[in-house]
Amino acid sequence: MLDPxxxxxxxxxxxxIETGDDRHIEEMLFLEERGxxxxxxxYLPGPGTAPRPVGIVQCHSFGFEQVSFRGLETAFxxxxxxxxxxxxxVQGQGYGDSDGQFEDVRVATHVRxxxxxxxxxxxxxxxxxxxxAGVRLGALAGVVAAVGRPDVAALVLWHPVGDPKAxxxxxxxxxxxxxxxxxxxPGNRPGFRELLERDGxxxxxxxxxxxxxxxxxxxxxxxxxxxxxxPAALVIEVAKGAxxxxxxxxxxxxxSAGTDVTHVRIPPSRVEFAPxxxxxxxxxTLAPMFKxxxxxxxxxxxxxxx
Amino acid sequence: MELPLxxxxxxxxxxxxxxxxxxxxxTLVLMLTGGSRQGRTHRNRMWVKAAxxxxxxxxxxxxxxxxxxxxxxxxxxxxxxxxPLGLPVSQxxxxxxxxxxxxxxxxxxxxxxxxxxxxxxxxxxxxxxLLYVVAPPLMRKKPLLARxxxxxxxxxxxxxxxxxxxxxxxxxxxxxxxxxxxxxxSPQFAKPLLAFTRQHGGTVLFLFGERDAFxxxxxxxxxxxxxxxxxxxxxxxVIPGMELHAFSEIRAQEETIQFTTEWxxxxxxxxxxxPSRVPD
Numbered sequence: 001m002l003d004p005x006x007x008x009x010x011x012x013x014x015x016x017i018e019t020g021d022d023r024h025i026e027e028m029l030f031l032e033e034r035g036x037x038x039x040x041x042x043y044l045p046g047p048g049t050a051p052r053p054v055g056i057v058q059c060h061s062f063g064f065e066q067v068s069f070r071g072l073e074t075a076f077x078x079x080x081x082x083x084x085x086x087x088x089x090v091q092g093q094g095y096g097d098s099d100g101q102f103e104d105v106r107v108a109t110h111v112r113x114x115x116x117x118x119x120x121x122x123x124x125x126x127x128x129x130x131x132x133a134g135v136r137l138g139a140l141a142g143v144v145a146a147v148g149r150p151d152v153a154a155l156v157l158w159h160p161v162g163d164p165k166a167x168x169x170x171x172x173x174x175x176x177x178x179x180x181x182x183x184x185x186p187g188n189r190p191g192f193r194e195l196l197e198r199d200g201x202x203x204x205x206x207x208x209x210x211x212x213x214x215x216x217x218x219x220x221x222x223x224x225x226x227x228x229x230x231p232a233a234l235v236i237e238v239a240k241g242a243x244x245x246x247x248x249x250x251x252x253x254x255x256s257a258g259t260d261v262t263h264v265r266i267p268p269s270r271v272e273f274a275p276x277x278x279x280x281x282x283x284x285t286l287a288p289m290f291k292x293x294x295x296x297x298x299x300x301x302x303x304x305x306x
Numbered sequence: 307m308e309l310p311l312x313x314x315x316x317x318x319x320x321x322x323x324x325x326x327x328x329x330x331x332x333t334l335v336l337m338l339t340g341g342s343r344q345g346r347t348h349r350n351r352m353w354v355k356a357a358x359x360x361x362x363x364x365x366x367x368x369x370x371x372x373x374x375x376x377x378x379x380x381x382x383x384x385x386x387x388x389x390p391l392g393l394p395v396s397q398x399x400x401x402x403x404x405x406x407x408x409x410x411x412x413x414x415x416x417x418x419x420x421x422x423x424x425x426x427x428x429x430x431x432x433x434x435x436l437l438y439v440v441a442p443p444l445m446r447k448k449p450l451l452a453r454x455x456x457x458x459x460x461x462x463x464x465x466x467x468x469x470x471x472x473x474x475x476x477x478x479x480x481x482x483x484x485x486x487x488x489x490x491x492s493p494q495f496a497k498p499l500l501a502f503t504r505q506h507g508g509t510v511l512f513l514f515g516e517r518d519a520f521x522x523x524x525x526x527x528x529x530x531x532x533x534x535x536x537x538x539x540x541x542x543x544v545i546p547g548m549e550l551h552a553f554s555e556i557r558a559q560e561e562t563i564q565f566t567t568e569w570x571x572x573x574x575x576x577x578x579x580x581p582s583r584v585p586d
Contacts, residue, residue: 007309007326007405007406008307008309008326010405011309011311011324011405012309014309014311014312014313015309015310015311015312016312017312017319019318019319019379026312026377028310028311028312028321028377029310030308030310039310039323041377064349064350067343067344067345067349068343070343070345070376071343071375071382074376074377075382095351096345096347096351096354097308097310097323097346097347097354097369102350102351203555203556203557205349205554206349206350206552206553206554206555206556206558206559207349207350207556208350208556279341279343279344279349279552280341280552281343282342282383282384283342283343283374283382283383283384284383284384287382
């Protein structure tokens with residue numbers, strides 16, 4: 001049996017691989033920031049790949065969406081690094097292998113943790129300028145975290161959440177619908193407001209949504225927060241049917257702040273991004289949709305010489 | 307201490323987090339998740355919580371992303387219970403065993419992860435015990451004969467024979483054999499289970515919730531395997547009132563974390579290896 005400290009020394013190099021025909025680097029690491037430990041993955045372009053002028057900082061979504069969109073984030077990171085973009089993905093506190101408790105997650109902590117990623121990006125990616133690429137609530141957190149930061153060149157927002165309160169309310173309703181499917185009529189169970197009041201949280205598909213989080217979402221003055229935003233933003237909406245009003249509100253706020261916003265609508269392949277992509281949907285079903293999202297993003301980045 | 311690792315396998319590098327205790331006792335606990343898109347942490351970080359608790363018991367823990375999932379390489383696809391990826395999982399675990407010097411491996415898996423653990427266990431010489439959490443043991447695909455039955459061939463034959471009185475009516479089928487014909491035990495379940503218990507000397511504890519859809523399947527399957535399994539090598543634990551599948555309730559997650567921790571503690575109190583398997 002080896003001394004545990006020697007195991008650490010021996011295995012430390014295994015956190016990094018050189019892979020693919022382009023020999024890019026994928027590295028998992030733990031970052032320490034103000035006493036908090038964050039799990040992160042960075043992707044660095046291979047030696048023969050022409051470098052791009054920006055890095056990419058990814059912002060994951062909330063709750064179970066952090067898991068359900070991981071495939072898209074990984075596929076995009078691997079596309080990006082093969083095309084010369086270094087990429088940084090940081091898991092927020094209370095998520096994945098990072099420290100913290102999910103019960104302490106708020107919209108504000110999402111914003112704080114994107115800020116941590118942006119602060120560390122120059123050192124980890126070797127780039128002074130970044131594109132913030134977020135999905136769902138991560139996209140909104142990316143917008144707010146990028147306010148007033150000249151090091152953020154652009155925003156890539158995949159089906160962004162425009163209104164956190166509406167987002168959480170829809171999540172509660174989806175939970176109620178799933179109880180009906182399971183044979184438990186909503187009349188037999190207290191509604192989400194009653195549960196929040198009584199228990200302080202609602203169990204939504206195995207994730208505790210706390211009353212404090214819902215209360216925070218109700219009062220967030222996002223319109224006021226969105227000032228001094230990056231010069232350009234891509235918004236990809238994966239939906240059919242009527243446009244998302246909250247997303248339109250977010251775009252309007254970005255435009256008012258001076259950001260040039262490009263909106264692209266992608267038809268969903270069997271599953272829409274909202275209200276949620278169930279974990280039971282197969283990767284094969286999602287692959288064409290994810291591929292389209294990446295293609296549109298790639299084209300937009302190229303068009304803006306990013 | 308936790309260390310991220312990329313572990314080589316036949317399906318590319320598999321991403322993992324190795325938990326290293328302050329005072330290792332030589333045991334490694336592998337934790338696998340089910341679902342084709344569910345990463346190594348499990349829903350609401352169930353395996354992260356379990357692993358961090360187990361670190362206090364002096365065990366190494368390994369949370370592993372299956373191929374194509376999370377940070378692992380490999381093709382993202384819907385996993386097939388008949389291809390439970392035992393080889394790449396065992397390769398990753400054996401690599402960690404080599405590097406840590408662990409003398410004993412306990413495997414914990416849920417859903418597809420349980421089948422993967424079962425398939426990998428006979429390929430890991432230090433594996434002694436397995437906690438198999440809520441996965442189906444029967445084949446999902448029906449072989450040709452079963453499909454023919456379901457097409458009603460049997461019923462048609464009986465009716466024709468009885469109507470024409472030219473053949474005696476065929477004997478009634480034993481309902482249990484009927485069930486077997488419709489849904490045989492998956493060879494990817496039975497073979498590694500028998501190999502692990504009979505040749506390897508391992509034990510398997512099946513953990514299901516009372517409301518889990520597969521509970522009846524596992525109960526009848528273990529009855530059917532019956533005498534083929536060494537006495538005391540398998541057991542079934544049912545958590546009353548609970549549905550564990552998909553772990554989409556916080557209560558189910560908490561029960562599983564608690565059960566896993568207690569199961570590991572109980573295993574640690576037993577001898578590490580059967581005398582015949584202690585290396586010289």
